[in-house]
Amino acid sequence: MTTRLFGEPVPRREDPRLLTGRGRYLDDLGAGALEAAFVRSPHARARILDIDVSAAIEVEGLVAIYTWEDLPEEVGAPLPLLIPHPALTRGRTARPLARDVVRHVGEPVVMVVARDRYLAEDACALIRVDYEPAEAVVGVEEATRSARLVHDDVPGNVGAHLVQEVPSAAGLGAREAIDAAPHTLSFRLDIERSASMPLEGRGVYARWDADDRSLRIYSSTQTSTSVRMAVAARLGLPLTKVEVIAPDVGGGFGVKIVHPWPEEVLVPWAAMLLGREVKWTEDRREHFVSSAHERAQVQHVRVGFDDAGRVLGLDVTILHDHGAYTPYGIIVPIITATQLPGPYRLGAYRVEFSSVYTNTVQVTPYRGAGRPQAAFCMERTMDRIAAHLGLDRTAVREANFIQPDEFPYDQGLTFQDGRPLIYDSGDYPESLRMLKELIGWDSFGELRARAAAEGRRLGIGLGCYVEGTGVGPYEGGHVQITSDGRVHVSTGLTSQGQGHETAFAQIAAAELGVPLERVSVVTGDTRRFGYAVGTFASRAAVMSGNAIALACRRVREKALRIAADALEADPGDLEIVDGEVRVAGTPGVAVPLATVAVLANPLRYAFDAETARATQFAGTPSPDRPPVAEGEEPGLEGRDYYSPIRSTFASGMHAAIVETDPLTAEIRVLRYAVVHDCGNLVNPMIVEGQIHGGVAQGVGGALYERMVYDEHGQLLNASFMDFLMPYVTEVPRIETAHLRTPSPLNPLGIKGAGEAGVIPVSAVIASAVEDAEGIRIDRMPISPSELFDLRRAAG
């Protein structure tokens, strides 16, 4: 028997390469290519009066300088609005280079191409751009009040406004239900900006083949197929003449799903124009001010509940900071609005958001994509209810949980894929039971008392969430077994460190009955697979995992059919074990898959002894049938797609014990516990790694990271000196337990896990700090200095 591969903690096959410096990231490619650098706006809101490049032209090694005026119409047009939505009545996107107005610090104004990046930056430093600066619009509340406009034709700076309302079973609207409730609370919550901040920034490297009139683009992207379509359209090239390859990508976390970036259009365009290879590698400062941020929201909450803490009505109004542009539509606030109810059955729910333009970097999804804000809102609400009623925080949650026998559970909302938000499976009471046991919720009082006796201050907190994962429309998989017995798997979506080379190989090896070592996986290369959506929204395992499984099943079926002929057996009696097709229960009657692959491809020409078996004089099975039968194709390969009817809903619950220093107000996470349900696990080690990374980013968002803009729209902490991502020393050890409620929606019964770790962390830490301090926490992140201020204010 082969090892059972699906569900095993197989070590990641990509790690030796990635961890020993043998990864090939964007900047490792294209040595010798010309390099681009950009002059970017130093102002948040300004009119461009003049651009003087005369001094820069003297720089030795300079190749070209481009301003907006140099761009052909289709290249210089505004970038696409990727996800239109009826509520986004005033969607706006940037041009690759600013035409006459800049709307945030960091917006590209001039592109310089030179022999190397050093010279390109020397030239940038000599280009004089004459601006007429204006007062900036910073902060969502100011944006809605201000007479200043980010876009002249967007009054009130509101790009989108959307209301969703789910009445109670009795037909009451949320506001009526709240008014009629025995208890009501209303309060305001704030979440600040953070960002994906992958260690490798963006980057593009383009090669134009003037003889073949074809373009190859390497991009550090989360979607090579869509970059290909977008760039081909912009540059007027036939799709078949454009290839896009995502090489090793050093993290994405959402920011690299946005496309085409200005540089993704301009670098290939310049490569074509110049007939030279051109490369641009984003530096850290550029990433801070020229890519995308997320998270910032102001939430106004009103909730009505009964004596048991059951929510009878919840009304949330969200001001969502969208920055200067909306290339990714309003996906982030839609996710906040629709994932807010979490694992709870709310009596009635109304949610309204306004998506507001500000003169800051645009906002697009960052791991969690609106859900951390949603969980913060819902879980802070649960804690408030518990505090108001004097109930244990877990009891209030239990009182509101959707029960295991209520699935599928329709929340009555429209999700980010435009489809009904229906939870497919889950067991929230069991998840909470496991969490309480893991963290020791019921015995925490003793721990707290012991610590207090030593002058230490501890608190415990928790947070729950439900996450829609595996969003469509589809992914595909292609599986080919070659005559050497190797299995080649490809899928169109990209990898940014998720371990796809391992997880997808496990799926293929398990489905085909071959050893893992024989399977290789290629992702994100349009030469191998042209149809795909991309890697985001915790969807790769669900979408490509299932597509690859389905493709493998086609290959397996064909292999059994061919082997049955060769073995003169019934396909139903065959099994594939260790790469051999065998007659079950009859030892020795077997044919290797390598041979099946040879037989699957009738040949005229032999090139070795093995392939000679498939040539025309080697004994065709039947001279009366065509060598390739009707409905068959040569080769042992299969392609299939997985396109779900709707998303599958993973869930999780986290708890933490924190210690706050009575004197210095430092906040330390002593323990962090995660109960996680993503259905069946392809590889539990990879899932745990995803959770660990997510929690680490969540700790960053809860205690360290913020984008500090001043009133002029200047980002004051645009470096790793001052934007505080947690080091390993700041991330607690993470204890995990898995609950498995398989998804009924897909063949493998899996749900996504990529974003899980990050979602509830701010809610959990707020809950725990509040518990330790007895001071209400309604704004995250929180720093020691802010806790010190809160203590003083509390007297």
Place this chain on the structure above:
Amino acid sequence: MKPPPFEYHAPRSVAEAMEVLAAAGPEGKVLAGGQSLIPLLNMRLVAPGHLVDVNRLTELDTVEAEPGGVRVGALARHARVERSAGAAAAQPLLRQALRLVAHPVIRNRGTVVGSLVHADPAAELPAVLALLGGSVRLARPGAVRDVPAAGFFTGPLESAAEPGELAVSAFFPALGPRCGTAFHEVARRHGDYALAGVAALVSLDDGLRVTAARAVCVSAGPVPVVVDVTGHVAGTSPAVVSGAAVSGAAGTGTSGAGAFADGWAAAARAVAGRVEPEDDIHASAAYRRHLTCVLAERALREAAASAADDVGTRR
């Protein structure tokens, strides 16, 4: 983030380095560990015409005990000084401070003398040199001078080193008998520049009575701020110096363990009263001042306890 053009020099001897620097004048900048200079260059915040790389001057890679102290050569990395048993024996504050300097990978490259010349008021080593009353040796062709710490740090990122001068070494006075030191910091993340930090030096007499107590603060003003608090604690009773009263949990500044504890609290308040922190994106000035007070009391008590241990050992 690429540096502007500069001319690169890699002298093979101190004499050659001094000549190159002298010729470069105000356009010259010394590259040692590069842990501050390289980021500044890459962000184009500095644009020296000449970069003089001293990494080949192995004759400056020295940590030597001298009568009365430790002399650290210009090429001695933080990590080397941190691990030097001789340096730790002569002046334990060096190791106490170096453990707080950034991260091991940075300490493997960065140099002690480079940190002093960089003169960042948020850095630990300038504070140590100021507290101990050490000095920096500056050399130019035909002239060598020792500048005492009190006159060396002239402003944020400004030192008494003049264009054309090479800082060849620094001298840290040894810890005297019946003396103790401590260094306490609070940083946002492990290894970050401190929001507030206090190093303390306390001397006792044979009867365990305090004869001198001084503290120095980082991130508290344009240059390291040394505060003499002897007046608050001089001659006070030895009995409560060590033991429970020293363990960090004690004292919000008012939790009295008798008059002696109040003395330390008053000393800490005096230290905090001398600092001039500013609001920034990481912390408010009020919080930094509060932290300085808390850390000053912790550092002073620990230094006193250490001094008492020294007395105990000598007996």
